[in-house]
Every structure is written in structure tokens, then in C-alpha cells.
Amino acid sequence: MEKSDNNSVTENTDFTMKPRDTIILTVVLVIIAVVVLVFYMIKQNGSYAEITVDGELFGTYSLNEDQEIPITDSDGNVTNTAEIKDGKIFMLEATCPDKLCIKQGKKNDANSEIVCLPNRVVISVKSGDKKADYDTVAQ
Numbered sequence: 001m002e003k004s005d006n007n008s009v010t011e012n013t014d015f016t017m018k019p020r021d022t023i024i025l026t027v028v029l030v031i032i033a034v035v036v037l038v039f040y041m042i043k044q045n046g047s048y049a050e051i052t053v054d055g056e057l058f059g060t061y062s063l064n065e066d067q068e069i070p071i072t073d074s075d076g077n078v079t080n081t082a083e084i085k086d087g088k089i090f091m092l093e094a095t096c097p098d099k100l101c102i103k104q105g106k107k108n109d110a111n112s113e114i115v116c117l118p119n120r121v122v123i124s125v126k127s128g129d130k131k132a133d134y135d136t137v138a139q
């Protein structure tokens with residue numbers, strides 16, 4: 001057995017915590033906690049999803065209602081099927097060859113998107129109040 005001891009010996013480094021180090025560490029942890037908290041407050045969950053096909057608004061759907069959304073192209077063929085479940089939207093089925101939109105997984109963060117480039121379908125998660133006009137989307 002070969003022993004390759006190429007550890008650089010750093011014995012003159014003092015690893016014991018001094019009280020001052022503990023204070024610095026605590027301050028750093030508090031700062032991280034505050035940053036994470038602020039980040040979470042800014043990063044709100046989306047409340048509805050806006051679907052566009054080829055740049056045209058296809059429909060707006062509340063994330064609070066579990067539903068399946070067949071997305072059709074201009075010829076009326078279903079190209080993608082989105083599903084809303086447990087407040088999250090994801091691409092359930094797609095005719096695109098790469099299936100990247102399905103791989104993008106479940107989304108519920110405001111301003112997150114699921115994009116299907118081949119079918120030119122974009123699902124954007126939006127926060128805030130869904131416009132009352134969109135509440136009843138024609139089935």
C-alpha cells in the first residue's frame with residue numbers, strides 16, 4: 001500500500017473558537033437569516049397562470065383550482081396539456097420532440113415560466129389579483 005501524505009500541515013493555525021469569533025459568526029448567521037427571510041417575502045407565490053400560444057393570450061387560470069388545460073394551436077389541435085394541482089402548474093403532456101416543457105416541472109413562484117419552444121407555448125405564473133374578467137374562462 002502506498003501512502004501519499006501530501007497534506008499541507010497547518011498546525012500553526014488556531015482552530016479554537018474565540019468569543020469574538022462566536023460573535024462574528026452569530027452576526028453573520030443573523031444577516032443570512034434576515035436575507036433569506038426578505039427573499040422569501042419578496043418571492044411570493046403566484047396566484048394565477050397566463051398561457052400564451054404564439055404570443056397570443058390563450059387563457060388565464062387560477063392556481064387555486066385543480067384542472068387540466070388542453071392548449072390548442074391555431075388549427076385547434078391540442079399541442080400541450082397543462083395541469084394545475086395543489087397550487088402548482090406543470091406541463092402534463094406535449095407533442096414537442098424535446099419534452100423540455102415537461103421537464104421544467106411544477107411551478108408556483110411568481111414570474112416563473114414554463115416554455116415550450118417547439119409549440120410556442122408559454123405559461124407564466126403571475127402574482128396578485130387575477131382580473132375579474134378572467135375568472136370565467138370559456139371551457
Ligand SMILES: [Zn+2]
Nearest residue numbers: 094096101116
Ligand atoms: Zn414542449
